[in-house]
Amino acid sequence: MRFKDVFSIIGPAMIGPSSSHTAGAARLGRIARQLLAEPPVRADITFYGSFADTYRGHGTDLAVVGGLLGYDTDDDRITDAFAHAKDEGLEIAIGRGSMAAIHPNTVTIRLSGTGGTMEMTGCSIGGGNVAVAAVNGFSVSFSGVSPTLVIQHTDRPGTIAAIATALEHGGINIATMTVDRKGRNGEAMSVLETDQPAGEDVLARLREWPAVLDIRIVYLAGETPKEGRA
Structure with missing residues (x-):
């Protein structure tokens, strides 16, 4: 490192x-x-x-x-x-x-x-x-230093593109991204470290995608994220 x-x-x-x-x-x-x-x-x-x-x-x-x-x-x-x-x-x-x-x-x-x-x-x-x-149970890689979205979703075509599009509309730049899945068409997890924290508009857009099951926010720097499921 x-x-x-x-x-x-x-x-x-x-x-x-x-x-x-x-x-x-x-x-x-x-x-x-x-x-x-x-x-x-x-x-x-x-x-x-x-x-x-x-x-x-x-x-x-x-x-x-x-x-x-x-x-x-x-x-x-x-x-x-x-x-x-x-x-x-x-x-x-x-x-x-x-x-x-x-x-x-x-x-x-x-x-x-x-x-x-x-x-x-x-x-x-x-x-x-x-x-x-x-x-x-998913393999991931992040430090918590940057604003991080931990998104659990089903492994469906277009999901990664939908996540990236939601961040693009919110003016959020992706620094790193890792994806792991438990099997084809099964559950998956995408972890995105970003340059800016995701706002409520971005989170709402992500939640609208049918494949998204859960979103968690991790960020050690600055203010601690409000507790609760995003």
């Missing part, structure tokens, strides 16, 4: 000893919360690799839970994240797992809310930067 500036290496303002093990972990927690699109009531957190070996000493567990509560990397409440989670009715289970050929700082987060569930696997890749690798 090419780092754009010194802050990409030393990490953001943060609570904790390590940009990879705490700042990145907090960001992964925030992304998972945004993907669930509501406050979670249960979180099953599985650490892999170095995360699994050192999460207690580095406060990685506190950081992930803080992110799940919506805390940014420098929020003092991270140090008491478990107590705050209990106050908010968030049940937490933490485990260790093994997975072949993964980044050493990897976590899978399974969330339940009152309206649904979500599973995400992501990696903390250094300097507080993160990479989301899977969402609900």
Whole structure:
């Protein structure tokens, strides 16, 4: 990965000893919360690799839970994240797992809310930067730094063109796009990192396309997206 500036290496303002093990972990927690699109009531957190070996000493567990509560990397409440989670009715289970050929700082987060569930696997890749690798069984690739649309849809002809057209009409430029599907004519997921956040007019146009099943918004920079399904 090419780092754009010194802050990409030393990490953001943060609570904790390590940009990879705490700042990145907090960001992964925030992304998972945004993907669930509501406050979670249960979180099953599985650490892999170095995360699994050192999460207690580095406060990685506190950081992930803080992110799940919506805390940014420098929020003092991270140090008491478990107590705050209990106050908010968030049940937490933490485990260790093994997975072949993964980044050493990897976590899978399974969330339940009152309206649904979500599973995400992501990696903390250094300097507080993160990479989301899977969402609900789909292979994806995004960081949350840019405004990101996570669109679940059926695998129908014209769907990708319809998504691109909706963004074009809204003046939204696509920076990156990944698409994965579970089978021909089955469910698919498109993830688009964009230069500008999508407005309500763009989201409404996307929802009108019959193949679109669900839209989630992820954006770590600036204001946190309003929780709720787009």
